Amino acid sequence: MPGNQGVAIRNLSRLLMLASPMLPVGAYSYSQGLEWAIECGDVKDLPTAKDWIGDVLASYQANYELPMLIRLHDAWQSNDLRKVADWDEAYQAGKDTAETQAETLQMGYSLRKLMQDLGEFPIDFVEDMAGIETPAFATIYAGVCVAWGIPVNEMLHTYAWSWAENQVSAAMKTVPLGQVAGQKILLHLGKELPGIVAHSMRVKDEEISNFCPALTIASCQHETQYTRLFRS
Numbered sequence: 023m024p025g026n027q028g029v030a031i032r033n034l035s036r037l038l039m040l041a042s043p044m045l046p047v048g049a050y051s052y053s054q055g056l057e058w059a060i061e062c063g064d065v066k067d068l069p070t071a072k073d074w075i076g077d078v079l080a081s082y083q084a085n086y087e088l089p090m091l092i093r094l095h096d097a098w099q100s101n102d103l104r105k106v107a108d109w110d111e112a113y114q115a116g117k118d119t120a121e122t123q124a125e126t127l128q129m130g131y132s133l134r135k136l137m138q139d140l141g142e143f144p145i146d147f148v149e150d151m152a153g154i155e156t157p158a159f160a161t162i163y164a165g166v167c168v169a170w171g172i173p174v175n176e177m178l179h180t181y182a183w184s185w186a187e188n189q190v191s192a193a194m195k196t197v198p199l200g201q202v203a204g205q206k207i208l209l210h211l212g213k214e215l216p217g218i219v220a221h222s223m224r225v226k227d228e229e230i231s232n233f234c235p236a237l238t239i240a241s242c243q244h245e246t247q248y249t250r251l252f253r254s
């Protein structure tokens with residue numbers, strides 16, 4: 023198999039691994055405020071679920087999560103561990119509720135532990151990961167992509183798709199929605215992803231923003247929600 027084609031197929035397999043619901047980082051246990059939006063009636067059917075998830079994808083993910091992921095990828099790529107730590111700190115500071123902060127730390131811990139246990143990486147990278155006391159999920163995710171030689175745009179597509187798929191899964195369980203409805207939402211979001219990723223790559227440092235009031239309110243309300251399936 024030609025070298026470039028072999029690398030592309032290897033990268034695809036690794037990206038599918040990172041996007042898989044089988045990745046043991048606990049993503050399935052979080053709804054990121056969506057459960058509250060369902061509880062209060064803002065999300066109640068296919069159209070409202072599609073609008074909620076799509077709006078968060080186009081605002082919070084496009085202007086905060088993905089641009090932050092780009093900076094973390096760049097810092098790992100340049101082997102600048104001080105910059106990795108700085109962007110990790112900045113990213114965590116943007117988690118404006120207790121649940122979202124706990125979520126990224128738990129998932130970051132789990133992803134790092136998994137990658138250490140796989141025995142896949144050079145010892146230097148394993149030690150660099152271990153040197154971050156309480157890393158965010160995005161920080162370890164970006165580092166793994168750099169260690170695997172995955173280009174930034176492919177990383178962004180995979181990260182955003184995995185987030186969207188988890189949100190749709192949460193909606194299917196809680197609204198509830200049927201499987202066909204869930205696939206319709208994912209089909210729609212998949213068409214939007216290229217533009218969202220392209221937008222995120224144009225966001226300048228000073229334009230990075232976690233401003234998404236409805237999402238923040240939903241996350242805050244979820245912290246005291248009486249009955250719930252999810253941890254956020």
